[in-house]
Amino acid sequence: MASFSSYAIIAATVLTVVAGQCPNITSRAGWGARPPKATAVMRLPVSISVIHHSVMGEGNCTTTPECIGVMQEIQDFHMDGNGWDDIGYTFLIGGDGVIYEGRGWNRTGAHSPGYNDISIGICLIGNFMDHLPTTGQLEAAKSLIKCGVERNFITNDYQLYGHRDVRDTDCPGDMLYEEISLWPEKATPAP
Numbered sequence: 001m002a003s004f005s006s007y008a009i010i011a012a013t014v015l016t017v018v019a020g021q022c023p024n025i026t027s028r029a030g031w032g033a034r035p036p037k038a039t040a041v042m043r044l045p046v047s048i049s050v051i052h053h054s055v056m057g058e059g060n061c062t063t064t065p066e067c068i069g070v071m072q073e074i075q076d077f078h079m080d081g082n083g084w085d086d087i088g089y090t091f092l093i094g095g096d097g098v099i100y101e102g103r104g105w106n107r108t109g110a111h112s113p114g115y116n117d118i119s120i121g122i123c124l125i126g127n128f129m130d131h132l133p134t135t136g137q138l139e140a141a142k143s144l145i146k147c148g149v150e151r152n153f154i155t156n157d158y159q160l161y162g163h164r165d166v167r168d169t170d171c172p173g174d175m176l177y178e179e180i181s182l183w184p185e186k187a188t189p190a191p
């Protein structure tokens with residue numbers, strides 16, 4: 001089974017090189033991630049993408065060195081404060097417009113209980129209750145999802161949710177929620 005998954009990932013990667021549509025993603029090594037305590041492989045493709053905001057790092061992640069610091073703070077909080085195995089999100093996007101690898105495409109996350117093993121969780125760093133993320137952050141989120149579809153990590157007919165669609169929370173903030181509601185793939189709240 002593992003060899004089949006590996007083959008599928010390699011095949012998808014080769015396809016992506018041909019398509020050439022994927023944005024740069026700063027790897028875990030690139031932001032100095034701690035190793036996870038444990039990992040679980042997630043079955044791909046998933047049919048749901050969930051958008052989050054971090055609240056943590058608000059106003060303190062406009063340059064890449066700052067965003068790397070915030071990435072490490074979020075991971076420390078998730079692992080040491082919440083007791084999780086790793087940073088919770090699949091990917092995070094800084095105010096610098098850079099995409100940072102969280103758990104990565106094929107690892108089950110900790111971001112939306114009930115949906116963690118069937119969705120990609122994308123967190124935009126900041127608090128978006130009363131203002132929007134940067135244009136760079138929003139464009140990066142769209143291009144990351146597009147890339148996931150092209151690589152067949154996300155299904156072609158995926159549904160887009162804000163965290164509040166699947167849990168009682170303010171996340172991803174009023175302004176960001178309003179923004180993603182205009183994106184064509186936005187689904188109505190989950191039952």
Ligand SMILES: [Zn+2]
Binds near residue numbers: 052111169172
């Ligand atoms: Zn959230």
